[in-house]
Amino acid sequence: MESAGTVEKAVDVLFHLHAARAPQGVTAIGQALGMPKSSTHRLLSALGRRGLVERDERGQYRTGIALVALGLGALEGEPVVAAGRPVLEAQAREVGETFFLVAARAGKLRVLDKAEGSGFLRAAPQVGSAVPVHATAVGKLYLAFGSDQVAQSGTPLKAFTPRTLTEPRSLQSAARAVRRRGWALNRDEWIPGLSVLAAPIRTGRGGDERMVGAVALAAATPRLEELGTDALARRVRRAAEQIAARLEVGAPGRGRSR
Amino acid sequence: MESAGTVEKAVDVLFHLHAARAPQGVTAIGQALGMPKSSTHRLLSALGRRGLVERDERGQYRTGIALVALGLGALEGEPVVAAGRPVLEAQAREVGETFFLVAARAGKLRVLDKAEGSGFLRAAPQVGSAVPVHATAVGKLYLAFGSDQVAQSGTPLKAFTPRTLTEPRSLQSAARAVRRRGWALNRDEWIPGLSVLAAPIRTGRGGDERMVGAVALAAATPRLEELGTDALARRVRRAAEQIAARLEVGAPGRGRSR
DNA sequence: AATTATGTTCCGATAAAAGGAACTTGTTCG
DNA sequence: CGAACAAGTTCCTTTTATCGGAACATAATT
Known part of the structure; x- marks a missing residue:
């Protein structure tokens, strides 16, 4: 320092x-x-x-x-945030649980925006804070679809909970599974009792497809199972696709000045 | 510069x-x-x-x-914001119009937080930005209840619209009326078509009462009249009182560290 | 009133910022 | 395809602002 x-x-x-x-x-x-x-x-x-x-x-x-x-200005300057906010809010209202937006910035995963659920027990991530790669749903997404965008931490992966994947091999196979399904799940791997479902926001067609962020749904583990993991996963994927669509149409509008 | x-x-x-x-x-x-x-x-x-x-x-x-x-951290560090957010959100949801929080900081009136309404035409103040004193409802509140907290601008008061009060005398009499009623109204005085109702958040009893901010409700002028100015004013005053109450009970908890 | 902790100002030594210019990289246009 | 241009980066000397110990001022404490 x-x-x-x-x-x-x-x-x-x-x-x-x-x-x-x-x-x-x-x-x-x-x-x-x-x-x-x-x-x-x-x-x-x-x-x-x-x-x-x-x-x-x-x-x-x-x-x-x-x-x-300055901070809110920086947020609004993020196209993903501008496109994502209404979708996050709508989803959070419908499901009653917290939806948030994460993206890689400077090699780290950052929470860019959130819409909190309405329950007494609800996830409340801090916007602007960083989350670990190897112990989160969004981290697995980035390993699967955009591994070059996040910095690989050293081999000793910290075991936040007994369920944290600390072996690079198991992480890789988890990433493969995520690539196949198109969404990721984190059950008690970072914070005991917290489960997160995440889906990638991808723009561009064909060869130059790119992951520009991820939508995540966070809730207490029992609550997630009660609502049905598969149904929620479909919902999260749909939300991510909506945001991607808003980015495509919105993109040409963001003109260069001067 | x-x-x-x-x-x-x-x-x-x-x-x-x-x-x-x-x-x-x-x-x-x-x-x-x-x-x-x-x-x-x-x-x-x-x-x-x-x-x-x-x-x-x-x-x-x-x-x-x-x-x-950093920016969101600064916001959360503001007791008024922490106490006000749930109240703002609840009101915005019930009324469907934008509620926001304004307070004096460094001689200027700043928007500290907001909860936007749901209408197609709705007010969307920028959090962190400054608003003029002589042409807003909150400005009149400060002239009435906390004039020492805002810097008096020079005599040539800018006429934003034909309805802006540019005479110091008329401003003073407006402030007197505000002090009597306990709330302030701004109809098209800053931005044509925009009306704002505001009520002071006051803490402390008896002699050392202090205005620590204001709750404001912003909407298109016809909409405000349609919903009934008096009823809304009562609502805004109640919201301000709720926030003040939350500040009183919350205050002792904010301990000094070390 | 004395004491202690904390914030503010002063000033010489020194390291760091300023800024012109050279160098590198990438883009545009003939 | 290559020349001309524009933008970003690095280099290096001059100069100025930062550093930090210490004195001073102010407010809280006993």
């Missing part, structure tokens, strides 16, 4: 405030990042001048609203 | 990419901000190393998903 440029240190301050989830003072931030108070203070001032950090009534620093505008 | 520190320039790059709404290259960004290519390139690299900017398949730069996580 050492020896970074000024800009990167400033960004690190933002991430630290984000991770801390509570407003903090100059001293605490400086200690956490291994920087002297004065440097920390200068970075915070610069960030504050642009509204990326704010101060509460106690004078403690926290992330600012300017970040909200 | 000149003579800023490195951190501020980097942030300016982010805002520029946000405002451009389309991916851009090094040259275009540098020209827009008056910086040489090499400097622009260095800033973009630093931002990219932390995921705040990304590159599309053409190599053009755009804002990155790391910003999404």
